[in-house]
Amino acid sequence: MLEWYNVIALVVGPLLLLMVAGLPVAISFLAVNIVGAYILLGGVPGVRQVVMNTIDSLSSFTLVPVALFMIMGEGMFQSRIAIDLMGTLDKWFGNLRGRLTWNVFSKSILGSANISVMVLLIVSGAVTFTQLLAFTGATYGMVDAIVSLDVSPNAIVLTMIGAVIFLGMFMGPLPIMLITLPIFIPVILQFGFDPIWFAAMYLVAIETGSTSPPLGGALFVMKAVAPLGTTMNEIYRAATPFIICDLAAILILFYVPQLVTWPVEYMFR
Numbered sequence: 001m002l003e004w005y006n007v008i009a010l011v012v013g014p015l016l017l018l019m020v021a022g023l024p025v026a027i028s029f030l031a032v033n034i035v036g037a038y039i040l041l042g043g044v045p046g047v048r049q050v051v052m053n054t055i056d057s058l059s060s061f062t063l064v065p066v067a068l069f070m071i072m073g074e075g076m077f078q079s080r081i082a083i084d085l086m087g088t089l090d091k092w093f094g095n096l097r098g099r100l101t102w103n104v105f106s107k108s109i110l111g112s113a114n115i116s117v118m119v120l121l122i123v124s125g126a127v128t129f130t131q132l133l134a135f136t137g138a139t140y141g142m143v144d145a146i147v148s149l150d151v152s153p154n155a156i157v158l159t160m161i162g163a164v165i166f167l168g169m170f171m172g173p174l175p176i177m178l179i180t181l182p183i184f185i186p187v188i189l190q191f192g193f194d195p196i197w198f199a200a201m202y203l204v205a206i207e208t209g210s211t212s213p214p215l216g217g218a219l220f221v222m223k224a225v226a227p228l229g230t231t232m233n234e235i236y237r238a239a240t241p242f243i244i245c246d247l248a249a250i251l252i253l254f255y256v257p258q259l260v261t262w263p264v265e266y267m268f269r
Contacts, residue, residue, distance in 0.1 A: 002040070004141025011036045011132060012179060019175050026118055029125025029178070033132060040136045053131055054124045122178070130182040143186045153191040154254075157198065160184050161205045161250060168209015169216050176206060196264055197257045201250050208246035211239045 002010070011032060018028035037050040133139045146156060160180075167176045188198045210218040213236045222235050253259060 002136070004136075004138040004145065007040065007133070007136045007138035008142065008183075010039070011129070011138070012183075015129075015179060019171060024118075025175050025178065026121035026125055028175075029129055030121065033125060033128040036132050037128075040132065050128050050131060050135075054128045122174070126178040126182070129178065133182055139182070139186050142183065143190050146187050147190055153193070156187070156191070157193065157201075158254070160187075161201055161254075164202060164205040165209040165212065168206050169212050169214070172217060173206045173210070176209075194257065194261050197253070197260045200260045201253045204246055204250050204253070208243060208250070211242055211246070213239070 014035075015028055015032045018031065019025065023031075033050065034047060037047045038044070040046065041049065130139075149156070164176060164180060167180070184198075184202075185195060188195055210216045213219065216239070219232070219235050219239060222238070223230065223232060226235065
């Protein structure tokens with residue numbers, strides 16, 4: 001049996017490399033999960049078990065609305081209703097024959113099927129990734145190792161947030177969440193922190209990373225819509241105040257967790 005750090009390196013390392021190489025998130029997870037299950041869980045029986053668990057997780061009723069929302073969105077897009085939201089009711093019901101044709105309907109179904117399959121592949125990949133870490137004992141070994149460190153739990157939380165900001169400079173929000181949350185959440189729960197409090201800081205950290213030089217995705221979006229002749233150095237300078245505000249927001253949430261926890265507690269009284 002491999003040590004937990006070897007399992008993490010064997011699973012997370014190739015996953016990051018595939019994503020950095022530009023492979024779609026769903027395909028990256030699929031490849032790593034199949035190879036990882038085959039190597040770490042005893043060959044074909046391990047792969048079969050992971051597949052069965054993934055099918056069970058995707059059979060949840062809560063995932064049904066995903067496809068329905070995709071169909072609704074594609075229908076609005078293909079019928080051009082989204083172009084003029086104020087005229088939505090008129091275009092759907094006032095002139096139904098000219099808007100919701102068979103061609104529009106078939107394109108909507110095909111487009112929503114493509115997106116729904118990709119979303120479900122990503123969800124299944126994330127579930128299988130989490131199960132792979134759990135089945136191999138990597139999650140528990142990592143949690144025990146982190147908890148046994150002679151380091152303040154607060155320092156560990158800040159290190160996690162810093163890692164999210166760093167990853168946000170190179171990766172999109174979805175890959176970051178799918179890779180880090182299966183590792184971070186067990187640690188947060190073991191320390192006894194409120195996961196909602198951590199999630200609030202986590203989301204701000206993702207936003208901070210996307211606006212941080214040199215490769216934050218939001219920076220290139222800003223460059224694309226900026227006036228002609230705008231340089232990346234000017235974009236970096238323009239983003240600096242927002243980065244400072246995001247860092248300040250993270251620190252405020254960190255030292256005043258009641259800003260997150262109190263509204264939630266009040267809601268469920």
